[in-house]
Amino acid sequence: MSAPDLREIYHLALGAAEEAGRIHQERLHFERTIATKTSPADAVTEVDRACEELIVSRIVAARPDDSIVGEEGANRTGTSGVAWYLDPLDGTVNYVYRRHDFSVSIGVEVDGVPSVGVVYDSSAGEMFSAIRGQGAWLNGEPIRASGVRELGMALTGTGFGYDAAYRLQQGRVFAQIIGRVRDIRRGGSAALELCGVACGRLEAFYEQGINKWDATAGIVIIREAGGIAERIEPPEVPQRADGNGHVVVAAGTREVYDDLRALVIGASNEAHG
Numbered sequence: 001m002s003a004p005d006l007r008e009i010y011h012l013a014l015g016a017a018e019e020a021g022r023i024h025q026e027r028l029h030f031e032r033t034i035a036t037k038t039s040p041a042d043a044v045t046e047v048d049r050a051c052e053e054l055i056v057s058r059i060v061a062a063r064p065d066d067s068i069v070g071e072e073g074a075n076r077t078g079t080s081g082v083a084w085y086l087d088p089l090d091g092t093v094n095y096v097y098r099r100h101d102f103s104v105s106i107g108v109e110v111d112g113v114p115s116v117g118v119v120y121d122s123s124a125g126e127m128f129s130a131i132r133g134q135g136a137w138l139n140g141e142p143i144r145a146s147g148v149r150e151l152g153m154a155l156t157g158t159g160f161g162y163d164a165a166y167r168l169q170q171g172r173v174f175a176q177i178i179g180r181v182r183d184i185r186r187g188g189s190a191a192l193e194l195c196g197v198a199c200g201r202l203e204a205f206y207e208q209g210i211n212k213w214d215a216t217a218g219i220v221i222i223r224e225a226g227g228i229a230e231r232i233e234p235p236e237v238p239q240r241a242d243g244n245g246h247v248v249v250a251a252g253t254r255e256v257y258d259d260l261r262a263l264v265i266g267a268s269n270e271a272h273g
């Protein structure tokens with residue numbers, strides 16, 4: 001089978017993200033929560049579902065043999081080796097509160113390797129994107145991760161899940177990290193936080209229990225911006241076979257990454273011990 005055309009996939013992702021972003025903005029003041037998922041705090045709006053349907057229909061029309069996994073339930077198994085991970089509205093709770101930290105996140109793996117990433121912040125009109133081996137951009141201009149080398153000077157993003165018991169564990173890890181970094185930010189859209197690391201608005205990021213649809217695009221964008229981003233599996237923490245629920249650690253430099261990774265693994269193992 002010939003290698004997939006990453007440029008074609010990239011343009012398909014950009015177009016779908018732009019269309020979904022228009023829906024975010026058109027319906028921002030009319031949206032309704034229509035369901036909850038993993039806990040009463042985990043909202044789904046009509047916009048999440050409409051955007052996922054739209055993105056899936058664009059992918060299927062152009063590339064019917066690809067796999068697709070979407071936060072709102074899309075689940076197609078393809079044969080091409082190309083897999084799309086979609087969060088049609090990352091930061092749903094912000095959206096419901098009309099807080100401007102939400103995005104469309106579209107990440108693509110080729111044979112399991114994160115290869116294309118597109119994250120669109122429709123409120124700010126900011127399109128973050130990257131193609132493996134070709135670069136990372138914000139609205140078409142190249143971006144670069146921060147060169148800060150000390151964890152103690154790294155402004156660090158994180159996030160939390162919706163399950164209260166799991167959050168308590170995340171809180172125990174957080175307690176060990178807050179005193180070791182410059183400060184913490186919690187924006188509410190993990191995809192956008194990862195893009196923050198890619199363009200120097202943050203210096204590091206970690207989140208336990210993150211899903212592939214939140215992280216795949218951002219991982220490509222950070223790597224292409226010169227930073228480091230990995231899904232890791234601390235040995236003591238039970239992982240799920242579908243690739244969701246991992247820990248993601250990211251940073252602009254190797255030094256910050258290694259220190260943060262060691263702290264997160266140590267603290268997670270203790271929290272689960």
Ligand code: IPD
Pocket residue numbers: 071087089090091092093158159160161187188189190191207209210211214
């Ligand atoms: C959530 C956000 C949040 C992160 C959670 C995600 P959603 O996604 O990305 O920042 O901390 O882990 O579930 O529910 O808004 O699509």
